[in-house]
Amino acid sequence: MKKIYLVLIILFVVLIGIVGATILVVMSLSGENFDLFGGEKIAKVYLCNEIYFNYDQDSGLLFGNKKDARYYINLLDRLEKDDSVKGVLLIVNSPGGEVIASEKLARKVAELAKKKPVVVYVEGLDASGAYMVSAPANYIVAEKDSIVGSIGVRMDIIHYYGLMKKLGINVTTIKAGKYKDIGSPFRPMTKEEYEYLQKMINETYMDFIRWVAKYRHFSINYTLKIADGKIYTGEDAKKVGLVDEVGTEETALKKLEELANVSNPEIVEYGLNEDNGLLFKLTYYLGYGIGKGLGEVLYSAGIRDEKILLH
Numbered sequence: 143m144k145k146i147y148l149v150l151i152i153l154f155v156v157l158i159g160i161v162g163a164t165i166l167v168v169m170s171l172s173g174e175n176f177d178l179f180g181g182e183k184i185a186k187v188y189l190c191n192e193i194y195f196n197y198d199q200d201s202g203l204l205f206g207n208k209k210d211a212r213y214y215i216n217l218l219d220r221l222e223k224d225d226s227v228k229g230v231l232l233i234v235n236s237p238g239g240e241v242i243a244s245e246k247l248a249r250k251v252a253e254l255a256k257k258k259p260v261v262v263y264v265e266g267l268d269a270s271g272a273y274m275v276s277a278p279a280n281y282i283v284a285e286k287d288s289i290v291g292s293i294g295v296r297m298d299i300i301h302y303y304g305l306m307k308k309l310g311i312n313v314t315t316i317k318a319g320k321y322k323d324i325g326s327p328f329r330p331m332t333k334e335e336y337e338y339l340q341k342m343i344n345e346t347y348m349d350f351i352r353w354v355a356k357y358r359h360f361s362i363n364y365t366l367k368i369a370d371g372k373i374y375t376g377e378d379a380k381k382v383g384l385v386d387e388v389g390t391e392e393t394a395l396k397k398l399e400e401l402a403n404v405s406n407p408e409i410v411e412y413g414l415n416e417d418n419g420l421l422f423k424l425t426y427y428l429g430y431g432i433g434k435g436l437g438e439v440l441y442s443a444g445i446r447d448e449k450i451l452l453h
Contacts, residue, residue, distance in 0.1 A: 188413035193239025211243035229402035238270030252278035259401035263394035283394035284376030294371030
């Protein structure tokens with residue numbers, strides 16, 4: 143009888159071990175850390191991608207294992223509702239991204255910052271749409287030699303009708319709608335079309351300006367003065383007010399613990415990427431960001447064809 147009890151105990155211990163190992167494997171594969179026992183926590187969230195919405199589930203070759211904006215929005219929503227999380231350290235190293243994705247993520251950061259402290263630590267690059275995401279944080283710390291800013295809008299439209307003429311290639315466009323082929327690479331742009339696109343760019347730019355002014359507590363005139371597409375080192379960004387302090391990750395974490403009124407909290411990390419992917423490596427340059435078509439403005443460094451870019 144005792145042997146049966148012994149066998150049952152051994153089987154129970156083995157079962158518990160298997161369940162525990164399974165949980166650890168699931169957590170490892172998900173790339174997240176979970177605290178099974180509660181306690182005060184600080185969430186460290188890494189925003190180290192361009193900001194975009196990914197609708198292609200098979201884009202691993204080009205995009206790697208990067209997290210899209212929806213991942214971060216859902217993550218911040220969970221952290222907001224988790225009472226054990228006392229504050230969020232957002233580590234930013236991003237060139238920006240799509241305008242709608244940037245705006246939605248920025249609104250989530252603003253919502254979270256009203257419920258619990260959010261401190262941004264600019265590790266290397268906080269440009270364009272990424273700065274839009276950072277602006278609503280309760281406090282921003284930047285490395286001395288990091289790059290901050292690039293607040294502006296830019297559109298690049300490539301024309302190659304001159305080359306086509308040299309090659310003897312002609313294009314006939316049949317359209318319905320006066321502006322249907324606006325930005326066409328096959329013909330020069332008219333003055334009216336140029337003014338129309340410039341108006342669109344100006345409106346998008348002013349939305350960005352108002353956002354920065356609101357959350358950095360600037361006047362519109364002052365924001366226009368410093369947010370003219372210029373980039374700043376972390377030290378210069380502090381001088382103009384785009385960041386609150388020049389320091390290290392330790393500086394940012396200490397400030398967050400102060401704002402959250404916690405000491406020696408558990409640090410839980412989210413958003414780390416194993417592989418940034420080929421496309422990100424090729425496009426990781428300053429102000430990567432804004433352009434996915436006239437209906438989807440991206441915060442970034444260049445637009446092509448009929449795509450608008452914010453820089």
